[in-house]
Amino acid sequence: MGQASWFELVEDEWDPIFLELQRFSNDNCRTITIHPFTITKNNYGLYEIENEDVHDCVSTMDQCYRYLCEYCEH
Numbered sequence: 001m002g003q004a005s006w007f008e009l010v011e012d013e014w015d016p017i018f019l020e021l022q023r024f025s026n027d028n029c030r031t032i033t034i035h036p037f038t039i040t041k042n043n044y045g046l047y048e049i050e051n052e053d054v055h056d057c058v059s060t061m062d063q064c065y066r067y068l069c070e071y072c073e074h
Contacts, residue, residue: 018065025061034068 017034024032024039031040040048042057047064049056058064 015065017068021061021065021068037068037071039064 020032020034024041031038033039036051037054038050040050042048047058047061049058049064049067056067058067
């Protein structure tokens, strides 16, 4: 049995990463850093997720959030 995160037990809307991504999605800001990633909203509305080893792209804020959550689980 693995250890559960507090954020797995409550709604995503309480997770600080989710809140930061939501704020970023609603603002006119184009780039945000959520360590260790830099997330950029490109001209096509896609979210580019980058660090030294990664350059991926997702189409929605929810997909971006799930991507970051999966990274944190490793």
